[in-house]
Amino acid sequence: MNGATTSGELRAHNRVRLLRAVHDGGATSTRSHLTRELRLARGTASVLVAGLAEDELLHEEPAQEHGRGRPTQVPGPHPRGPLALAADVREDAWELAACELGGRVTVLDVRPHDGTAEGALVPLGETIAAHTSRLGHRVIGVGVALAGPVRFGGLADIAHLGWRSVDVPALLGLPLRPAHGAGGGGATLGNDTAFAALAEARRGRLRDVRVGLHLHVDFDLGGVLVVDGRPLGGASGTGAEFGHMPLEGGDRPCMCGATGCWGMDVGANALLRHAGLEYGGGRGREQAERVLATSEQAVAACAAALGRGVAALVNAHDPEVVTLSGHGPELAERAGETLLRACEPRLMAIRRDHPPRIEGSALGWRGALLGAMESVFDVFLTPEGLGRWRDNHPDQGRDTPGRRNVTHSTPKGDQPP
Incomplete structure (x- = not known):
């Protein structure tokens, strides 16, 4: 009913x-x-x-x-219809896009930042304000994906950048909107892994999957359980943190405050460490990508650590599918046998008889951005959201021109639909 x-x-x-x-x-x-x-x-x-x-x-x-x-x-x-602004704030850069109903994306801006909260978020907030002013009533909200846990109240912690209890809405100059609340406008904030998992459940390989596990590999690793199309956020909204479980049995201190975190052995930081290069602080993306492309030893070490952790999580959660995004698909492609050899012996017998599929994301690196978009449309696509649109819409009844074609990746500076 x-x-x-x-x-x-x-x-x-x-x-x-x-x-x-x-x-x-x-x-x-x-x-x-x-x-x-x-x-x-x-x-x-x-x-x-x-x-x-x-x-x-x-x-x-x-x-x-x-x-x-x-x-x-x-x-x-509609060519004058609602737009969600979506931002993906990574450790070294951010990307801002305008997203139509249906999920088509127009990239508005991509900028590097210095790793500080002010250096990343203040320019992003200014850019959002400029595009919101230009687009007017069409902007129905802003979704922002962040490379770390986000607690209720909009406080972000990105340990390896030194962000602790950063008031993201204040730096962006935007009011906070609950992810599933009835209020209009403002920002919906979330962890990049959780948003990537949400997008995978809506538009990727976790669609129509009852229980799935999504792992996002960037500088380190994040993971979240997806049940009936929803990432499980935890009591304070910070549930997408499988990368900070001690699944490898190590004792190295992690900047999050724990020791032996799984994410220290999987991702760009681990690749750089295996290659003897400087790592941490959101630095070295290009070097890590070169290591990923050329160093079989570093790739194998990361893939084996990934496989061992996947086995532990499969034993615990019994997912139907495990999806990988970020660097995960390339790790699986370049060292898939190593990953499986590390995973399969650690599975319980009842899991080994019917192991879940391990698949690369259908959305590539765009998952977190698309998940940020979905968080905005989830609030808008309600009777209350449509009612606000109608009440605030100044141009009803005009003739409708033909719809423009917008691709998933238009060049920076192109006008949104």
């Missing part, structure tokens, strides 16, 4: 269902397909699409012809 008790509430509920289906399907499904999928009457679907087009939320284009039959339309993002 959806809880609707009046015709108006049912209509609002169906508007959300239709927009959600368009968004989750990448704006590729025909109106006929959506009508069948959502079990709507044809007339009801027509009325809903017409109303959403009038509100400048949807725009239809003709579907490609496939033989005989009545032509149908493909509902997609």
Whole structure:
């Protein structure tokens, strides 16, 4: 039951269902397909699409012809429709993008930073403010992925950059919005691994997977359990921290305050350490990528450590699929046999009989950015969110021009849709 008790509430509920289906399907499904999928009457679907087009939320284009039959339309993002701003703040740079309904991305800016909280977040906040001013009412919120745990209240800790209890909303100059709250505008903050896992569950290899494990390998390693399409965030929102479990049995101190963290043996820092190069502090990305491409010994050591940790987590959580993002897919590709040899003997017999698939992410490095986008649309695609859009929308009823084509990777400086 959806809880609707009046015709108006049912209509609002169906508007959300239709927009959600368009968004989750990448704006590729025909109106006929959506009508069948959502079990709507044809007339009801027509009325809903017409109303959403009038509100400048949807725009239809003709579907490609496939033989005989009545032509149908493909509902997609309106050229003046809602945009989520999404940012991925990594240890050495950040990327900002505008994202349409359906998930298409226009990169707005990519900048390196000096590793300090002020040096990273203040320029990002200024850039967000400039694009928000330019795009006006179309901006429905901002999602920000950060390379470390984010506690309730927007406090971020990125140990190897020396960030401790950093007030991210204050430095960005944005109010904080709860990830699943009813408020409009503001910023939704999250750990990059958790956001990458959310995107993988919506648009990647964890889609329709009941229990999955997602591991993101960058300078070090993060991991999170995904249940029914949702990363488990923990009591304070900092649950995506499998990289700080002592799965390797080492005793080296980690900058997080613990000792023997698994993430110290997997990722760019570990590759640099194995190659005898300086590491830590978000430095050496290019050198680490060269080590990844050329040093079989360093790659094998990281892959073996990854495999041993995967076995422990599989024994504990019994996932159907393990997905890898960041450097993880390349580690698996270059040293897959080493990874499996380290993993399989450590699996319980009942796990070894039916081991989970270990697969590279379908989204590459874009996962955290897409997850930040999803966090914004999750708040917007509600009756309350659509109601705010309609109340604040100044241009309803204008003629609808043809939709522009936006790619997943347009050059820096291009105008968003």
